[in-house]
Amino acid sequence: MSTPLLEVEDLRVTFPTPTGPFRAVRGVSFSLGRERLGIVGESGSGKSVTGRSILRLLPPHARVEAKRLSFDGRDLLTASPREMRALRGSRISLVMQDPKYSLNPVMRVGEQIAEAVRDKGAGARRRAMEMLEAVRIRDPERVFNLYPHEVSGGMGQRIMIAMMLAPEPDLLIADEPTSALDVTVQMQVLAILDDLVAKRGMGLIFISHDLDLVSSFCDRVLVMYGGRVMEERHARDLRQATHPYTQGLLDSLPRIDDDRAELPTLKRDPAWLKD
Amino acid sequence: MIQVRNLNVTFGQGAQAVRAVRDVNFSVAEGESFGLVGESGSGKSTALRVLAGLNPHWTGDAAVAGVSVGQRDDRLPRLVQMVFQDPYSSLHPRHTVDRALSEPLEIQGIGDVGPRVERALSDVGLGPAFRFRYPNQLSGGQRQRVAIARALMLEPKVLLLDEPTSALDVSVQAEILNLLRRLRRAHNLTMLLVSHNLAVIAHMCDRLAVMNRGAIVEEMDVATLRRQEPREAYTRQLLLASRGYDREVAANIVTYD
Numbered sequence: 001m002s003t004p005l006l007e008v009e010d011l012r013v014t015f016p017t018p019t020g021p022f023r024a025v026r027g028v029s030f031s032l033g034r035e036r037l038g039i040v041g042e043s044g045s046g047k048s049v050t051g052r053s054i055l056r057l058l059p060p061h062a063r064v065e066a067k068r069l070s071f072d073g074r075d076l077l078t079a080s081p082r083e084m085r086a087l088r089g090s091r092i093s094l095v096m097q098d099p100k101y102s103l104n105p106v107m108r109v110g111e112q113i114a115e116a117v118r119d120k121g122a123g124a125r126r127r128a129m130e131m132l133e134a135v136r137i138r139d140p141e142r143v144f145n146l147y148p149h150e151v152s153g154g155m156g157q158r159i160m161i162a163m164m165l166a167p168e169p170d171l172l173i174a175d176e177p178t179s180a181l182d183v184t185v186q187m188q189v190l191a192i193l194d195d196l197v198a199k200r201g202m203g204l205i206f207i208s209h210d211l212d213l214v215s216s217f218c219d220r221v222l223v224m225y226g227g228r229v230m231e232e233r234h235a236r237d238l239r240q241a242t243h244p245y246t247q248g249l250l251d252s253l254p255r256i257d258d259d260r261a262e263l264p265t266l267k268r269d270p271a272w273l274k275d
Numbered sequence: 276m277i278q279v280r281n282l283n284v285t286f287g288q289g290a291q292a293v294r295a296v297r298d299v300n301f302s303v304a305e306g307e308s309f310g311l312v313g314e315s316g317s318g319k320s321t322a323l324r325v326l327a328g329l330n331p332h333w334t335g336d337a338a339v340a341g342v343s344v345g346q347r348d349d350r351l352p353r354l355v356q357m358v359f360q361d362p363y364s365s366l367h368p369r370h371t372v373d374r375a376l377s378e379p380l381e382i383q384g385i386g387d388v389g390p391r392v393e394r395a396l397s398d399v400g401l402g403p404a405f406r407f408r409y410p411n412q413l414s415g416g417q418r419q420r421v422a423i424a425r426a427l428m429l430e431p432k433v434l435l436l437d438e439p440t441s442a443l444d445v446s447v448q449a450e451i452l453n454l455l456r457r458l459r460r461a462h463n464l465t466m467l468l469v470s471h472n473l474a475v476i477a478h479m480c481d482r483l484a485v486m487n488r489g490a491i492v493e494e495m496d497v498a499t500l501r502r503q504e505p506r507e508a509y510t511r512q513l514l515l516a517s518r519g520y521d522r523e524v525a526a527n528i529v530t531y532d
Contacts, residue, residue, distance in 0.1 A: 263452055
C-alpha cells in the first residue's frame with residue numbers, strides 16, 4: 001500500500017482563555033488516502049479546528065501539537081510560513097460554509113477564480129471559464145463578469161468550489177460546504193465534488209453536522225465530540241453505530257416516516273472525555 | 276383559527292418587482308399544527324411575517340381568530356406571537372431574561388409580573404436561576420427556550436414559528452421540538468410552523484402546504500407525507516433530495532418555475 005496523502009496522529013489544539021487553557025482538539029488521529037472522509041459532530045466538537053489546523057490557519061495564540069501531522073510525506077508542523085503558503089491553495093484547499101463571507105465583494109467572480117490559477121496571464125481567464133463550466137454554471141461568460149452580490153447562494157458556493165479546484169489541489173477540506181444551501185442545490189454541489197474526487201483522485205475531508213448527509217456521501221466517517229474522535233466507521237454503516245454518542249445523535253433526529261411522540265434526547269456521559 | 280385568502284406580497288416596483296407570495300390560501304383550525312415547507316425564496320417566511328404583522332405590504336385577507344391582521348388591532352398581541360429562527364439575534368443582548376419576559380406584561384398592563392415570569396421559565400424547563408441572566412450567559416438551546424417563554428407570556432392562542440430549530444444542534448433540536456409539542460398540548464396552542472426541513476414538519480404538524488416561488492404547490496396531511504406519496508413532482512423531488520446524497524437523484528434534478 002502506498003503512503004497515505006495525509007497522516008494525523010495525536011493532534012492537540014489548545015487555546016488560552018482567561019479561565020485557563022481550552023482544549024479544542026484532544027488527541028485526534030486519522031489518515032487519509034484518495035477518498036472522501038467525513039468528520040461529523042455538533043458545534044464545539046473540534047471538527048472545524050481539526051480541518052483548519054491541517055492548513056495551519058489558526059490564530060497565532062492557538063497551540064497546535066501532534067506526534068505526526070504530515071501531508072504527502074512533508075511535516076506540516078515544522079514547515080516554514082513560506083512552505084505553508086506554497087501548499088495552501090495549490091495543493092491543499094479549503095471551502096468554507098458561506099460564500100457571502102469568503103468571496104471578495106468588490107472583485108468580479110471570474111477574476112477571483114483566475115487569480116487562483118497557477119499559471120498567470122492569458123491562460124488564466126480561459127482556465128477560469130473551464131472551471132465555471134466544470135461546476136455546471138450554464139453561462140460562464142456572463143457569470144465571469146458578475147460581482148458576488150449578484151449571484152445566488154448556490155451559485156456563490158459553486159464559484160467558491162471552482163476557485164478552490166482551479167489549482168488542482170491534491171486535498172480539499174470542505175467545512176460545511178453545503179449547509180447554507182437548499183437541499184436540491186446541495187445535491188448538485190455534492191455531485192460536482194463527487195465527480196472531481198472520482199476523476200482527479202483528490203482526497204476530500206468533508207466536515208458537517210449532518211449525519212445523514214455524511215453517511216450517504218462519504219466513504220468513511222469520524223464522529224467527534226468534545227475534541228475527541230468517538231468512533232470511526234464506514235459511512236454506509238453509520239446507522240449501525242455502536243458508540244452511545246453516535247446512537248444518541250441518530251436517535252434524536254426526527255424522520256419523515258416515523259411517528260414517535262417524543263424524541264429521545266442525548267445523555268452526555270463525562271466518561272467519553274476521560275483521559 | 277387562522278384564515279388566509281388570496282394573499283399576495285410584492286416587494287419592489289415596476290420591472291424590479293418580485294412577487295414573493297402569490298395567491299396563497301390556507302386555513303388552520305383551533306389546536307391544529309400547520310406546516311409551511313419550501314426552499315429559500317419560496318415565500319414561506321414572508322407569509323408568516325404577514326400574520327405576525329411584520330410585513331405591512333400585502334393584499335388579500337389574513338385573520339387570526341376572526342381579527343384581521345391588517346389593522347393594528349389591540350387584541351392581536353394576545354392572540355398571536357412569534358418565535359424566530361436565530362436565538363442569538365432575537366434576544367436583546369443587554370436585557371436580562373427577566374426584562375425580556377416582563378416587557379410584554381408591562382406593555383399590556385398585566386400585573387403579577389414576578390410569579391408569571393417564574394412560571395413561564397419553569398414552563399420551558401428553565402429554573403428560577405435563569406431569571407437574572409443575560410443572553411450571553413445562555414447556550415443556543417436555552418436562548419430559544421427564553422424566546423419561546425417570551426412568546427407565551429401573553430397566553431396567545433396562536434404561535435408562529437419561523438425555523439425554530441435550524442440554528443441549533445440536532446440534540447438540542449430534539450429538546451426544543453419536544454418542548455413545543457408539550458406546550459401545544461398543555462395550552463391548546465394553534466401552531467403555524469415554517470421550515471425547510473421535511474422531517475421536522477412531519478414530526479410537528481398535522482397538515483402542511485408545500486411552497487415554491489411564492490405559491491402553494493400542494494397541501495397534504497402528515498400521513499401522506501410520511502408515506503411519501505405527494506401529488507406533485509416538485510414535492511417528490513424535494514423528498515428525494517432530503518433523503519441524503521444520491522448521484523442519480525442529483526443528475527435528474529430539475530428547476531420548477
